[in-house]
Amino acid sequence: MAVRNLKCRECGTEYPLEALYxxxxxxxxxxxxxxxxxLADGGIAELRRRIQAGPQNIWRYADFLPLQxxxxxxxxxxxxxxGLPAGCTPLIRADRLAAExxxxxxxxxxxxxxxxxxxxxxxxxxxxxRARELGxxxxxxxxxxxxxxxVAAHGAALxxxxxxxxxxxxxxxxxxATGVYGTRLVAVKGNYDxxxxxxxxxxxxxxxxxxxxxxxxxxxxxxxxxxxxxVEQLGWELPxxxxxxxxxxSLFTKIAKGFAEWREVGLVDSPDGRLPRMNGAQAAGCSPVxxxxxxxxxxxxxxxxxxxAKSLAIGNPADGPYALEEARRSEGGIDSVxxxxxxxxxxxxxxTTGIFTETAGGVTTAVLAKLARSGSIDxxxxxxxxxxxxxxxxxxxxxxxxxxxxxEPSVADFEAVxxxxxxxxxxxxxxxxxxxxxxxxxxxxxxxxxxxx
Amino acid sequence: MPVTVKIPTQLRAAAAGDAExxxxxxxxxxxxxxxxxRYDELRERISDGDGSLRRFVNVYVGxxxxxFLEGLQTPVADGAEVTILPAVAGx
Numbered sequence: 071m072a073v074r075n076l077k078c079r080e081c082g083t084e085y086p087l088e089a090l091y092x093x094x095x096x097x098x099x100x101x102x103x104x105x106x107x108x109l110a111d112g113g114i115a116e117l118r119r120r121i122q123a124g125p126q127n128i129w130r131y132a133d134f135l136p137l138q139x140x141x142x143x144x145x146x147x148x149x150x151x152x153g154l155p156a157g158c159t160p161l162i163r164a165d166r167l168a169a170e171x172x173x174x175x176x177x178x179x180x181x182x183x184x185x186x187x188x189x190x191x192x193x194x195x196x197x198x199x200r201a202r203e204l205g206x207x208x209x210x211x212x213x214x215x216x217x218x219x220x221v222a223a224h225g226a227a228l229x230x231x232x233x234x235x236x237x238x239x240x241x242x243x244x245x246x247a248t249g250v251y252g253t254r255l256v257a258v259k260g261n262y263d264x265x266x267x268x269x270x271x272x273x274x275x276x277x278x279x280x281x282x283x284x285x286x287x288x289x290x291x292x293x294x295x296x297x298x299x300x301v302e303q304l305g306w307e308l309p310x311x312x313x314x315x316x317x318x319x320s321l322f323t324k325i326a327k328g329f330a331e332w333r334e335v336g337l338v339d340s341p342d343g344r345l346p347r348m349n350g351a352q353a354a355g356c357s358p359v360x361x362x363x364x365x366x367x368x369x370x371x372x373x374x375x376x377x378x379a380k381s382l383a384i385g386n387p388a389d390g391p392y393a394l395e396e397a398r399r400s401e402g403g404i405d406s407v408x409x410x411x412x413x414x415x416x417x418x419x420x421x422t423t424g425i426f427t428e429t430a431g432g433v434t435t436a437v438l439a440k441l442a443r444s445g446s447i448d449x450x451x452x453x454x455x456x457x458x459x460x461x462x463x464x465x466x467x468x469x470x471x472x473x474x475x476x477x478e479p480s481v482a483d484f485e486a487v488x489x490x491x492x493x494x495x496x497x498x499x500x501x502x503x504x505x506x507x508x509x510x511x512x513x514x515x516x517x518x519x520x521x522x523x
Numbered sequence: 524m525p526v527t528v529k530i531p532t533q534l535r536a537a538a539a540g541d542a543e544x545x546x547x548x549x550x551x552x553x554x555x556x557x558x559x560x561r562y563d564e565l566r567e568r569i570s571d572g573d574g575s576l577r578r579f580v581n582v583y584v585g586x587x588x589x590x591f592l593e594g595l596q597t598p599v600a601d602g603a604e605v606t607i608l609p610a611v612a613g614x
Contacts, residue, residue, distance in 0.1 A: 091609070092533045092609040094537075096570075096577065097611075098611070262613070264586070269612065270531075274531065283612040284611060320614045368570065369578050373537075386588065500575065
C-alpha cells in the first residue's frame, strides 16, 4: 500500500500508523504520509480506469486513503464490513444560480446526498474503517451535529459501540437523527469548544477511537475524496475556484490537498500550473479564521460562537493556521456573512437549484454571492460550490420565510385568496420550459461500470 | 498556593510519567515556570523561543481557555486546576 507513516506537519517527526494525532516534540498535528511514486507505473490511463471501475463510493479512491488493508469491501454492499457507502454525490451544473450571480459556470457539489446527509460520512467512513483495522470496539466523537449523525449511524452499520458528545443547545433535528441509531448520546452543558476539550481529555482516559481526536489524521483524509470526485466529474479537469465552508478548517485544507495530490500523480493536468483558488466561508457570528485572514494574521484568536450556523460554530479552529496559509497560497480568500445573509443564501440555492441546504450551505452560498457581487470572481471562471449538509437538519432557519395560503377546498376561495401573484407561465397551460444547455458537452460522469456488474 | 496542573499524555514521558503535578503560583506563567523547573524537558515542548506558548498548545484554567482570560497573566486561585492540551483536535 501507498501509506507510509504518520508525520508531524510542523517538524517532520515520523510516527507509526497508530491512533496518534499530536507530535510529542512540538505539539504539531500529525498527518498521513504516502508514497505515490509507483502508483502511475502502468500509465495514467490505466490508473484512471482502475478508479472508474471501483465501487460507487469513496473506496474507489482507496489508493489515496489511509487504510493498510486497502478498500474494506468490493462493492459497498456489505454494511458489517464497509459501513455506510459515502461519496459519489452529484455535481450539478447550476446555470440559473450562475445567471443570478452574473457568472458563467457554477457547479454545486451536493454532499447532502450522503447516507446521513452531510460530508461527514466521508471522514467517518475512513476513521471507522481505520478504527477497525486498529482493533477498536468503540467509536466516539465531539460534534456540532452532522458528525454526531454520522458516527452514530456508522457505529450501527459496522456493529461498533459509539459515544457521541454534543453541545446541549444543538438543533433538535440533529439530536433526533443521532439518538435513533442507538448510540450513547451525551449533551454537554457548554459550546462545541467545551465539548472538544472534554473529548480531548477523555481520549487519554478511554480506549476508544475518537474519530476527530486520536484518529484525526485518518479521519481528515476522507475529505480529500470531495476533490477527487469533483475532478472526476468534471472529466478529469480542475475547477478554477472552490467555495468551501470553514469550521475547524480541516475540510478546506484537505480538499486543496486532494487537488494537489492528483496533480502530483498526474491524474489531472493543470495547463497553467495553477491549482484551484480556495475561498473559505464562515458565519460572522463565528469567524475566527475570516477575521485573522482580514487582519493579515497567521494564527486565529478564538471566539465565543453566536450564529445560527451551528455546524460551523467552532470558536477555536484546529486547522485555522493551515486554512489561512491555503487561502493565501491559492490566491483565494476567506469571508464571512451574517445570519440574515445565511438565510438568504439558503433561499437563493433552493430557488435556483432545487437543493435545500442547512445553515452551513447558506453560509457558503452567501459567500459565493458576496464574491460574485463584489467582482472578486472573473465571470469566465468555473466555480464549484461545496454544499456540505441537508436543509431538513436546520428547519428553524427557514421558518417564517415564506407564506402558506390557507383556503377552503373551493375553486372560488383559491381564486380569491391564493391565485394572485402566479407567474404568467404558471397561469398558462402552454408553457414550455427552455432547456439549459451545458457549454461543455460530453463531461464525463462517474463511471457506472462497477454498478453495472 | 497549591494549584493542580494536568499534563496531557503526549507530554507525560517528558514529565517522569506524571499525569498531574501540584505547584505554587499566582498566575499561569508562574505555575508553568514551576512546572518547567520540575520537568526541564517540558519547557521547549510547550513554549516557543520568546516565552509564549507554542501555537498548538492550549491552556485552560477551570475549563476556560486562557486566551479568553488574561493569557499567561491569568490569575490562579488556591486549588485551581490548570489543564494543558493539544490544540489540534476536533472539527
